[in-house]
Amino acid sequence: MGPITATAVIDFVTVVFVLATMLSMGLALTVDEILGALGQHRLLARSLLANLVLVPLLAFAFVLVIPMETGHVVGLLLIAMAPGAPFGPKLAEISKSDVAFASGLMAVLGVVSVATIPVTVAFLMPGDVAADPVGIARIVVVTQLLPLIGGLGVKARYQPVATRLRPPVQRLSTYSLVLLIILLTIVYAGEMVQLVGTGTLFISAVVVVGALLLGYVLGGPNRSTREVLATTTAARNVAIALLIATTSFDDPSVLTIIVAFGLVSLVVSGPVASLWDRSNES
Template identity: 85%
Template sequence: MGPITVTAVIDFVTVVFVLATMLSMGLALTTNEILISLGQRWLLAKSLLVNLVLVPLLAFVFVIVVPMETGHVVGLLLIAMAPGAPFGPKLAEISNSDVAFASGLMAVLGVVSVATIPITVALLMPGDVSADPLGIARIVVVTQLIPLIGGLGVKARFQSVATRLHPPIQRLSTVLLVLLVILLTLVYAGEMIQLVGTGTLFISVAVVGAALLLGYVLGGPGKGTREVLATTTAARNVAIALLIATTSFRDPGVLTIIVAFGLLSLVISGPVASLWGRLSEA
């Protein structure tokens, strides 16, 4: 058995983080929250359109128009293809918006993206990039769909157990996220500094801002659902994007842009949600 490398530690932390995050999500959701999202068919259709089609296509247009390194192209496309950030309901809570819709939408996106992520990888990745859509599909099923459905099953059948399990698993997910960000920042600090001046950060900000705007425009007519769709669309699923990157793409630039995009999306969508929350209380 060889020495344990930093890369191996990052891979392990990433896998456990995604498993804990999706299990925590399932333990927190209720059947009613999911049914609320499914019942608003026109709103759900628009939500799927903006999250699964428009944001990936927007990122694709940017990487075609603006010259970028291959690793940055792959990273930007991966994070754009990964919808359903686990903290979407938290942003809805901060903005005093429709938390039930945010929770249900998060679950729907988590399930649907099992099929859409491999498809968009096959369709949008540059031809010179080696990608295995079926392998990516297996990764998403094992680490995202199975723990999510498992958590939902426990919540539906054994609510008291779910209530006890959710807080520690959620804390584990939070701790692992912080640890993962620290590890990635330390290992790829040089690459992240090199992003400054390349235009990649500007493109990431543009994609996040456009996702916010598209979500708000398509989330109507209610103010609460507009705000939910805006922040949910802007905050992509960094967890699954990182997992796919660490298992399928070894270029450091891929991880670098995913981490940078994730931080930028929080820096932008978090204050926007807070502003909406303060305005609703005024």
């Protein structure tokens, strides 16, 4: 057995993070929340349009008109293609919006992205980038769909078990995310510094703000659903994007832009949710 490399450790921690995150999500959700999201047909259609089509196309438009390094292009497109951030319901809770809809939408996006991410990769990824849509679909199924369904099954049939199991799984998700960020920062510190002068952070911020506005506009007449769709659309699924990046691409700049985008989305979405919380109370 050869020496354990930093890349291998990052890959392992990323897998643990994604599995724990999706399992925790399933353990927290109920079938009623999912059915509630599915029952709002027009709102759900607009939500899927914003998350699965418009945000990836927005990122793709920037890629077409602004010269960027190949790794940054791949990273930006990957994170734009990955909907359903696990902390979407938390942002809804902060803004005192429709938490049930946020939870149901998160689950729906987690399921449908199994099909949409590989398809979007096949259509939007640059032709000179070697990407395997079938392999990516397999990754999404194994690490995102199966633990999500498993968690939902435990929650539905053995609720006391789910109640006891979720806190340690959620802590594992949080700790593995913190460890992953530390590892990425240490291993790719040079790439992070170089990113500052490329303009990619500004592009990421514009895409995040654009996603926020798209979600708000398409969220319907109800303010609480507008706020949910806005923050959910802006907060992309860093977990699955990182996993695809670590298993499918060798360029470290791909990971760098995904982490940077995730941080930018939190910096934008978090304060916006807090601002809406104060306005909802007034």
